[in-house]
Amino acid sequence: MTNDDHTNAPATEQDLRDDMVRELIEKGALRSPGVVAAFRKVPRHLVACGVEMAKCYSVEEPLITKTDSSGVHISSVSAPRIQAIQIEQADIQPGMNVLEIGSGGVNAVYLAELVGERGNVVTVDIDPEVAQRAKGFIKDTGYRNVTIICDDGGNGAIDHQPFDRIIVTVQAADIPSSWLHQLTTEGRLVVPLRMRGMTRTIAFVRDDHRLISDGVELCGFVPMQGAGQNRMQVVLIHDVPGEEVGLRLDGHPEPDTKALAAALRTPRTEAWSGVMLAGDESNEHLDLWLTTALDNLPLMAAEPAARERGLVASASPLGVPTLVDGDSFAYRTVRRTGDPDRFELGALGHGPRGQQVAERLAAEMRTWDREHRGDRAHIEVYPAGTPDDQLPAGRVIDRQHSRVTISWP
Ligand SMILES: C[S@@+](CC[C@H](N)C(=O)[O-])C[C@H]1O[C@@H](n2cnc3c(N)ncnc32)[C@H](O)[C@@H]1O
Known part of the structure; x- marks a missing residue:
């Protein structure tokens, strides 16, 4: 049964998940069978005690879990559509070692489903309360291949590297060198990168000392805290x-x-x-x-x-x-x-x-x-200090650790 069936029975959690998945497929956010299966399986509503179950499966709705004294949202469980977009960008395969920066529990469990029992997920959050809540959700859902760390994710997770994939789930204005160096040689980094005020989640592929974009999508994320904090x-x-x-x-x-x-x-x-x-x-x-x-x-x-x-x-x-x-x-x-x-x-x-x-x-x-029109931006990331003549032509954005270039075909 789905919510389209006009019966009086309330939607079960499986109905809600199936409806969510169907909408995510229609919107083009979910594409791969493995990711579809993970979204169909994980009981994401268990993360939010006291929140109406349907809200947890609403594709565009983040669950805001923390707001700072100036009213800025600083922690949430991301909306299903954003999670789906990033996970598809990451191209996770069974057996991989994956780092998630910014925890909430739900996304880490999707990743755990995708890497399977032979793979590992490490999730890092700077906020002890968030790490604790994520720990509870992961325990409740029974996943054993997830390690939760409370730390500044700007440093990556040195004891668990190298990673086949790093997924950053918090807005970043810069790319610290640890993220590049903790990736395997052809690893992928997915990151909501803010460029001149505009945030896009970008899938980058590592090419030696630089990162090359392979997919750019519109998104909104809470701002980074810790050493990488850089608010507009x-x-x-x-x-x-x-x-x-x-x-x-x-x-x-x-x-x-x-x-x-x-x-x-x-x-x-x-x-x-x-x-x-x-x-x-x-x-x-x-x-x-x-x-x-x-x-x-x-x-x-x-x-x-x-x-x-x-x-x-x-x-x-x-x-x-x-x-x-x-x-x-x-x-x-x-x-x-x-x-x-x-x-x-x-x-x-x-x-x-x-x-x-x-x-x-x-x-x-x-x-x-x-x-x-019809072109997609090509974005590359180089270490800070790279001379201009070694950068591709285009707009250069200089940050503390990186030089980001945006060019068009
Ligand atoms: C959008 S939430 C993460 C959502 C989560 N991935 C999920 O399951 O949907 C962003 C998180 O990033 C965390 N965060 C912010 N700055 C951080 C940093 N420097 N290192 C690690 N976590 C950070 C926040 O505490 C917040 O919980």
């Missing part, structure tokens, strides 16, 4: 409580917030690109292209109330790419067309040169459409 700076350009509008900076120049706050109070101008998106088409590749092409493109984040008041036309929680130029700025938007399945990309500008800035952003959208 948020500057407000509208600071009325409850309807704040801010810019998230990730290596971008410090903006003139007073001038931009004044700009936001001026009427907006519009520039339309003529580039169409289908109703179900994501902006994710365009956004990564824009941040590669334009120097000063932080993300604008706004409270829903700011949108309701008409201050901004978008309040996406992931942030909206926003081109800043001195006292003016413009952000990416879409508008409806006569066809309900086609939306036109454009930019909304504010400030003395808002129209020009919006036109520049729209021009880059046309370049993306002409030259890179």
Whole structure:
């Protein structure tokens, strides 16, 4: 029976798992038979005592388990869709030795299913409470091939290396050398990497001293704690409580917030690109292209109330790419067309040169459409200190331990 059967019987946990799996397959997140079987089997609801069972099997819903004093979520059991995407990216095979950084229990148990009795999973969390809860879940579900460690996962897990796979389940701004060095020669690292404010879970394959991308997917994750902590700076350009509008900076120049706050109070101008998106088409590749092409493109984040008041036309929680130029700025938007399945990309500008800035952003959208639509970003990671002439052409993001390059075919 599934939830589509119109009987009065409540859904059993197996019904809920089957429905979850069917939806994950439909969304393209689950593909491999082994991963499908693991998702069909693991009783993930046992991780969350007191939470309604159906919620634990809702494909898009993370279970938030900890929030810091500033209201930022710092621990969760990731949503099934995100777990499925990362596990598929990791290409886990029986007998492998796998490291998970950031524990919750559920993902580690999926990994344990996939590596089987001949394989091992090590899961590391910096937070003792989380490690303890993960331990309880793993015990309750009866998996013996999982080791739980409470430590800073930025160091990997030196006593258990080398790993065929490392899966990082917390947002990272940098790639510490331990992750590369603790991988086998052709090992894979899957990591939600933040690049100029945009986080993508990337499957990397090790190639000697560098990592080469083999799959890039949109995602959202809680931020890293410990030595690798690197939160984005948020500057407000509208600071009325409850309807704040801010810019998230990730290596971008410090903006003139007073001038931009004044700009936001001026009427907006519009520039339309003529580039169409289908109703179900994501902006994710365009956004990564824009941040590669334009120097000063932080993300604008706004409270829903700011949108309701008409201050901004978008309040996406992931942030909206926003081109800043001195006292003016413009952000990416879409508008409806006569066809309900086609939306036109454009930019909304504010400030003395808002129209020009919006036109520049729209021009880059046309370049993306002409030259890179359908392309996927190619991302490589090199150790910090690698000379420029040994890097591929493209945008370079410098972090403490690594140099990340983004290029397009
Ligand atoms: C999204 S949760 C992990 C979810 C988990 N993999 C699951 O089963 O769905 C991210 C976790 O990363 C942990 N974390 C943050 N920084 C860390 C670090 N430097 N080393 C290890 N764990 C870290 C947090 O405590 C949090 O529990």
